[in-house]
Amino acid sequence: MIEFDHISMAYAPKAPLALSDLSFRIQDGEFVFVIGQSGSGKSTLVKLLTCEEKPSAGEVYIDGLALTQLKRRLVPYLRRSIGMVFQDFRLIPTKTVYENVAFAMEILGASRRSISRQVSMVLSTVGLRSRERALPNELSGGEQQRVGIARAMVNNPSILLADEPTGNLDPVNSESIMALLEEINRNGTTVVVCTHDREMVDRMQKRVIEIADGRLLRDATRALYGSGDKYLLDIEPAAVPVSEPAGQDQATAQPAETGQPPQNHRDKLFTSYDYYYKRKSR
Amino acid sequence: MKLRKILTAIRDSLLNIVRHPLLTLASVTTVTLMLLLMGVFIVVSLNAGNLVKVVAQQPPVEVWCDATMTEQQQEDIAAYLAADSNVLSFTMLTPEENFEQLKQSMGQDQSALDNFDYAKLPYVYQVKLQDPDLAEAFVAQIKAFPGVTQVDMAESVMQKLTKIINWVNAGTLLAFIILLVISLFIIANMVRLSVFSRAEEINIMKYVGATNAYIRWPYILEGTLIGTVGALLSSGLVYGIYQWLYQRLVTGQSSSDLGVLAPRNFVLPLSQLAWIFILVNLGLGVLIGAAGSAMSVRKYIKV
């Protein structure tokens, strides 16, 4: 579970607040859009989750873990449980598609064989198995973003954070990327997508957290982008998520082609992370 | 798992090096030159130290005594010399022996000495001192003995040498510090450029959950490797230059009117000091490489 508890955040002591008194909860397995105009604070929200920035006030929790209390050297272990997808894809231009994905596993010290197995699986999930040896600049934008998603998913994170994942893509590519994210969510991963892509939000009809000037404007399930009540399908508070949270049982059911018990992998990551965390804080 | 990470780090550091051949070349050259200078200083310092030792022992302090001195006086002086810890060894030349030496030194002209009364020649103690710094004190002491008429020593030479040695040592230390700082700076800059050129990649690594150590190690290895290569190159250069000089100065030289100062008397053979400068160079190279890159990497790579 992700929880923002009265978060305020300023980039400098005297700078205006990028986020102010923001509170919400995201349950495991939810699919959530965070929307708002450019400069409203979406990316700041993401940076707080990855511990790139610290809040000025309030606390962010991931699975009950207070992030401001997290020791710096444990931050990497937290990040291993979060997959990141960026607007500009952030692929390494000198590495092939395969290498771009594999290196996220190398960092964890995975064996060559498990890397090869897992990378192939993730690449077939995103439909790029045949482009393994291509370099990023030989791919279309949509394909590059698929590689980005494959890299984010290769270590089976429990949360996928996407900051404007379709910002650089045409509508057709955007749609297929969103379909991919939805599929990932269906397999149990919590997906948080920051965007100002109105059409997409309207089409997907997922929970929407809207922020404006760093404040929570609305938090509605199965919502449309536009503000104003007439656009809302449903404005019941989202404390109990409606967007079919994939429970524990569903989470175990990973896509057939990956053929791997993801629960184990995920648990393992968390266990190692917990292990470091507990050992450190003792 | 550990081993795999180490191998990955080594592979990445080699990739870094290959990726910036010019940068690497510049760094290796600087480190090599710096360590070469360092090696020269070390070698000069070692030889100078040896020179002092040789000089201190070679031209003995000559204590001249009255030819008419009593046996008691002789014994007193002998006892004193035997007891002084600064005296390495001493011999006494009787007037007869002095006469023989004199005769030999005159060669063909020795007939001139046929009627020479050697009894007029002094007794001479030739004393070898351990520490040239204490020579003056020794001279003052021995002069006080009755029967001693004159004390000769290569005073000025030794003092000058001692001074020179001190300067050489101070110079070595100063050069060491300056060169160390310069090399650290160069390596740190090289690694900084290397880090900057891969900033995007490092950023991605952080997002995927790489630890600081994982990202930093290849750079530290890169620096260490460059330091090591520099050390080996400079050691080879010092070795070659020294061998060449040694052959010219020591083996090749036949006539010498330099006395003790003749190179063959004090220049150390390569076998005696090769391991010292190779070890020092390697140690310094590794230290500079590792510390230089660590400085940069700590500053520019933070999770």
Ligand SMILES: Nc1ncnc2c1ncn2[C@@H]1O[C@H](COP(=O)(O)OP(=O)(O)O)[C@@H](O)[C@H]1O
């Ligand atoms: N690194 C930064 N330093 C200072 N201010 C920043 C920084 N990043 C973002 N901001 C400010 O914080 C506010 C929120 O920015 P951001 O979270 O990037 O918005 P969004 O992602 O919704 O476009 C903006 O006013 C922006 O100018």
Ligand SMILES: [Mg+2]
């Ligand atoms: Mg943004």
